[in-house]
Amino acid sequence: MPHYMLLLYDNPANWQNLSPEEMQQALEKYMAWTQKPFRVDSKRLAPDVGRVIRSQGGQPRATDGPYSETKEVLGGYYTIEAANYDEAVQRTLDHPHLEYGGTIEVRQVYGS
Amino acid sequence: MTPPSETGALLEHLFRHQAGRMVAHLTRLLGPARLDLAEETVQETMLRALQTWPHQGVPENAAAWLFRVAHNAAIDAVRRDRLIGEKTEALVVELSQASQAAPGGQDFEEQLRDDELRMIFMCCHPEIPRDASVALSLKIAGGFSVREIARAFLAEEAAVAQRLVRAKALIRQRGLTLELPRPADLQRRLDAVMEVIYLVFNEGYAAHEGEDLIRHDLCSEALRLGLLVATSSLSAPRAHALVALMALQAARWPARVDEAGDLVLLESQDFSRWDQRLITLGFRHFDRSMAGEEVSEYHVQAAIAATYTRAAAGKSIDWPLVLSLYDQLLAMSGSPVVALNRAVAVAKVRGPEAALEAIAPLEQNPKLRHYHLWLAVRGHLLLELERREEAAACFRAALECRCSEPERRFLARKLAECGAVADAATLPAA
Structure with a gap:
């Protein structure tokens, strides 16, 4: 079955006003979603700015990532199985990330 | 991993x-x-x-x-x-x-208890206004969010946030520290802490509106903080009385409403639904509150709660004892709400006529005029005396006041008992 990547974008400000109890409820929802049978893999990215490497005048140069310029940052990803885009989207609609104000980008892994 | x-x-x-x-x-x-x-x-x-x-x-x-x-x-x-x-x-x-x-590790756990104790004493410092102390304690020690505190106290979120800002500013300006109170200051500081804890508990237990879940959480948190203080080096017998009072009252929580969500009065409650663990905890601390000569309002209230709780053991409620405890409490506090609660005991011991007489002076109290329980108690006594029209007027007025849904249904039932069903159209929409 084809693989789809779910790219999870976060806005850290969304979490500022939640109580510990609400944070734990959110955590439990994320953990439950991660148990879905069609999930292949998932990873969290380190909460730092990362590096961006571009070629400048033929020379590769690394700079700090775009963290400070955008409110939403790529925070992690999932790989899931789905027959097609429709199913991939359908399977993602109940991801708690959406409930907590995040954004999810769905991309098919080419050739999978 | x-x-x-x-x-x-x-x-x-x-x-x-x-x-x-x-x-x-x-x-x-x-x-x-x-x-x-x-x-x-x-x-x-x-x-x-x-x-x-x-x-x-x-x-x-x-x-x-x-x-x-x-x-x-x-x-x-x-x-x-x-x-x-x-x-x-x-x-x-x-x-x-x-x-x-x-x-x-044991040392670390002890250190953390000490940290928490210092924190609650700072949050409840007498230099900080009570309402701000309540919000600060719930936020800092209890892990409640501004939204949850606002919901529990029927306040605006902005108002709660403002109280917190004010309290934190006071901590900085007055240089309040986490140092434990000096012996000379201890009684005053302990009273301030206990007052805040009891306010939190009462808000959870006796609030007339608000969501059940969050109110239950308030009671648990008050009990947890009460235990923290009562079992610390800063404790006093009255701190144990406060824990006893809260535990014995909270024990009745599961039986306060029936399956339909309707209020069940104390004497009709299913005692098997009372929380035995809390009853045991309550009596243990009630015993410990007897050490020494001190008799605080918390002691008397705990004694009243204990008297009710003994009814769970198959005995009937000892109303003369409850009445004498309320006499004592009224002499200590002079609170109109205590006087109102005392009237219920007066009715049990001396009859409804005497109870009506006992609460007559309260009629002039502007604070009670829009208090649904005052109207409900008065209506109840009048109904027992078969003064149905006056009773109906009380229940109707009570229904105009702020109260919870179960209370509203209870009042509507009492109003119907007055034979006033015919004008049910005048009932406010539930």
């Missing part, structure tokens, strides 16, 4: 229980003026757990993980904060040393 499928369920209220401890602990290390920084650090720590655990599994010792991450996050925050200036390195050293201690 544990695959997610093998991780166990999270401990119930893990975050709530650890958040208060972490904030108290970090505030001791960072200083009370940096309470905000401690709070932000703890929020960041929980976010880190939220982002990591779904993928890597819940760590074996989740509490230790939280404390380790919190220490590291605090070190980062201290290094980032230029305002800390030359104190930076000293703070970093202290935080690093503290991070070596492991939660779960």
Whole structure:
């Protein structure tokens, strides 16, 4: 079955006003979603700015990532199985990330 | 790393229980003026757990993980904060040393209890207004959000946020510290703490509106804080009385409404639904409150709650005893609400006529005029005396007041008993 990547974008400000109890409820929802049978893999990215490497005048140069310029940052990803885009989207609609104000980008892994 | 499928369920209220401890602990290390920084650090720590655990599994010792991450996050925050200036390195050293201690170890647990105790005494410092102390204690020690506090107290979120800002500003301006009160000051400081705890409990237990779940959480938190204080080195017999009073009242919580969600009066309650664990806890602390000569209002209230609770053991309620306790309480407090509660006991012992007479002076009290329980008690007594029209007027007026849905239905039932069903059209829509 084809693989789809779910790219999870976060806005850290969304979490500022939640109580510990609400944070734990959110955590439990994320953990439950991660148990879905069609999930292949998932990873969290380190909460730092990362590096961006571009070629400048033929020379590769690394700079700090775009963290400070955008409110939403790529925070992690999932790989899931789905027959097609429709199913991939359908399977993602109940991801708690959406409930907590995040954004999810769905991309098919080419050739999978 | 544990695959997610093998991780166990999270401990119930893990975050709530650890958040208060972490904030108290970090505030001791960072200083009370940096309470905000401690709070932000703890929020960041929980976010880190939220982002990591779904993928890597819940760590074996989740509490230790939280404390380790919190220490590291605090070190980062201290290094980032230029305002800390030359104190930076000293703070970093202290935080690093503290991070070596492991939660779960006995010394560390004792240290944390001490941190929490100091924190609650600071939050309830007499220099801080009561309403602000209540909000601050719930936010800092109890791990409630501004939204939850606002919901529990039927206040605007902005108003609660404002109280918190004011309280924190006072802590900085007056230089309030986490030092334990000096012996000369102890009684006054202890009374302030107990007053706040009891306010929180009462709001949870006796609030007339609001969501049940959050009110239940308020009661549990008040009981937890009460126990923290009562079992500390700063305790006094009246602190045990407060715990007894709260535990014995809270024990009746499960039986207060029936399956349909309707109010059940004390004498008709299903005693088997009373919480035995809380009853045991309550009586244990009631015993401990007897040490010494002191008799506080908390003592008398605990004695009343204990008298009711004994009814669960198959005995009928000893109303003459309840009445004499209310006499004592009224003499101590002079509160109109106590006088009203006393009237219920008067009716049981001396009849409804005497009870009506006893509450007659309260009629002039403007505070009670829109208090639904005053109207409900008066209506109840009038109804017993077959003065149906006057009783109906009371219940109708009570229904105009703010009260909870179960109370509203109860009042409507009483109104129907008055034979006033014919004009049910005048009932406010439920």
